[in-house]
Amino acid sequence: MKVAIAGAGAVGRSIARELIRSSHDVMLIERKLDHIEPESVPEAKWVHADACELSRLEDASMESYEVVIAATGDDKANLVLSLLAKTEFGVRRVVARVNDPRNEWLFDESWGVDVAVSTPRMLASLVEEAVSVGDLVKLMTLRQGQANLVEITLPDNTPLAGKAVKKLELPRDCALVTILRGGRVIVPQMDDPIEGGDExxxxxxxxxxxxxxxxxxLEN
Structure with a gap:
């Protein structure tokens, strides 16, 4: 898969390394000349350009990339790139970094964003997930805010203990993805029992x- 990443700071370079390890073809776009460090990610293609300039994106053949990641430290730049990638180049998947949580409401499909990643929100969710028992914790927003990945750690005395997965009366548009039990990751089968302490x-x-x-x- 061909992935273009705008912003070659610590975040962009780290993302590039992970994608390259998974055998993806990565291009890093960086506006600041002093951030151009090809030796730091030698397997990536490096482009010195402003990712908000349409002509520079054309020169970089942005239309040939399947995924664009707007990972700069500037929310305005990330929004502009997301919109250009989606509307001008027809990029299939656009992921944008949210630096200021107050701007998170802007990062939706109207700006071409398929997935918005807010580091402060993710860290807060991880803290909640670590200490919360008996309530839903939102871990990630999916499909432009239409759905969420949510987690619950069941209390030890949950009334669901011993009940099979197939007996859970889940609402429509809701699916149990996995059960974390101790050190195990369980792909839930219909007859698997629920236990207190399960995530x-x-x-x-x-x-x-x-x-x-x-x-x-969780509610009466």
Whole structure:
């Protein structure tokens, strides 16, 4: 897969290395000359350009890339690149970094963003996930805010203990993805039992989350 990354700072370079390890073809676009360090990621193609300039993106053959990652430290630049990638070059998947959580509401399909990644929100979610028992924690937003990856750690005395997965009365537009139990990652089968202390990961539509809480006996 061909992936273009705008922003060759620490974040962009780290993403590039991970993608290259997975055998993807990566291009790094960087506006600041002093951030151009080809030796830091020698397997990537490096382009010195402003990713907000249409002509420079044309020169870089942006239309040939399947994924664009807007990873600069400037939210305005990330939004402009996302819009250009989607509307001018027909890029199939656009992922954008959100630097200031106050701007998160802008990062949606109207700006060409398929997935918005907010580091502060993700860190806060991980903290909540580590300390919260008995409530839903949103880990990630999917499909431009239409669905979320949510997690719950069931209390030891959950009334669901011993109940088979197939007996869970989950709402429509909600799916149990995996069960984390101790050091195990369990792909749930219909007859697998639920146990107290299980971490359950769901993909759920936003308007189904309240119904999910009821199904998991989190609300009376």
């Amino acid at each position: 359950l990961l769901f993909v759920a539509a936003v308007d189904a989350e309240d119904q999910l809480r009821v199904a998991l006996r």
